[in-house]
Amino acid sequence: MTLETMFNVAGKSVIVTGGASGIGRAYAEIMVEMGARVRILDMDAAGLETTVSEIAAMGWPGEVSSGQLDVSDRAALATAFDTVVADQGRIDVVFANAGVDAGPGFLSPTGDRVPEAQIDTMPEAQWDRVIDVNLTGVFMTIRNAAHHMKQTGGGRIIVTSSVAARVNESIVGTAYMPAKAGVDHLVRNAAMELAAHGINVNCISPGPFITNIAGGRLKNKADREAFEAQSLMGRIALPEEIKGLALYLASPASSYVTGAQMTIDGGSSLRG
Numbered sequence: 001m002t003l004e005t006m007f008n009v010a011g012k013s014v015i016v017t018g019g020a021s022g023i024g025r026a027y028a029e030i031m032v033e034m035g036a037r038v039r040i041l042d043m044d045a046a047g048l049e050t051t052v053s054e055i056a057a058m059g060w061p062g063e064v065s066s067g068q069l070d071v072s073d074r075a076a077l078a079t080a081f082d083t084v085v086a087d088q089g090r091i092d093v094v095f096a097n098a099g100v101d102a103g104p105g106f107l108s109p110t111g112d113r114v115p116e117a118q119i120d121t122m123p124e125a126q127w128d129r130v131i132d133v134n135l136t137g138v139f140m141t142i143r144n145a146a147h148h149m150k151q152t153g154g155g156r157i158i159v160t161s162s163v164a165a166r167v168n169e170s171i172v173g174t175a176y177m178p179a180k181a182g183v184d185h186l187v188r189n190a191a192m193e194l195a196a197h198g199i200n201v202n203c204i205s206p207g208p209f210i211t212n213i214a215g216g217r218l219k220n221k222a223d224r225e226a227f228e229a230q231s232l233m234g235r236i237a238l239p240e241e242i243k244g245l246a247l248y249l250a251s252p253a254s255s256y257v258t259g260a261q262m263t264i265d266g267g268s269s270l271r272g
């Protein structure tokens, strides 16, 4: 394999869920920059419009388009995948990335109890929403990806998990950790099942990245400092910094990688 073929994703048909912002947008950008045809699926109509027009304006060789949906809407998700196949003929790479925060943790960044975020006070609806989007949404995304990729002989499924799948956090809402832990297990199981169909399934497990999650919480000083203190590099990451790993997992370079958890956290989880 030459360096050029190793990272070649030109012409690939790619879906990115939650690609209108943050980490998902970075996935979409690197794929379009490398010549792929990318469909961003996101629930944020305004964010989609801005993201698609800004990516298109870059003049990169790939293509970008969008579809508005909530990944917890199973029928809409299946229809969106069918539409990509109708438009592009196939689906080669799927980033199952859409996710939400789970509200405050049981402790504030300064170590105080958060009355409304204790296990016996947090809203049940918050638990349901986080599981619906962050776990069931990923399951349904993998399911649709597998269905289509089996028919074309293979593909790549890349799931955004989190270091919170393995490291417990007192300042992150309780539902977030079990949802991401479920995602990690689901990825390993899907990798075992789908290898025979030529489908590689892997996880990217970020530590703290500055995005719009939790209303841009990591842009606030107290929250940012709590996460910065955990990082061996003393800082949190920019979405830009996930692009290399995303390209690696989407391209021939990672042909023998499946069922892996790729941690990208500045060493934060070594302290956890």
Ligand SMILES: NC(=O)c1ccc[n+]([C@@H]2O[C@H](COP(=O)([O-])OP(=O)(O)OC[C@H]3O[C@@H](n4cnc5c(N)ncnc54)[C@H](O)[C@@H]3O)[C@@H](O)[C@H]2O)c1
Pocket: 017, 018, 019, 020, 021, 022, 023, 024, 041, 042, 043, 044, 047, 069, 070, 071, 072, 097, 098, 099, 100, 133, 137, 160, 161, 162, 163, 205, 206, 207, 208, 209, 210, 211, 212, 213, 214
């Ligand atoms: N930012 C971090 O520090 C961090 C760390 C670890 C893991 N993650 C994970 O990264 C992924 C992306 O998060 P981000 O930090 O880029 O956040 P973000 O809020 O900047 O972007 C998330 C995008 O997903 C979309 N989205 C949310 N729920 C959706 C739904 N139900 N259906 C369709 N689209 C939906 C949002 O509209 C948004 O465009 C999430 O799975 C998150 O859990 C983030």
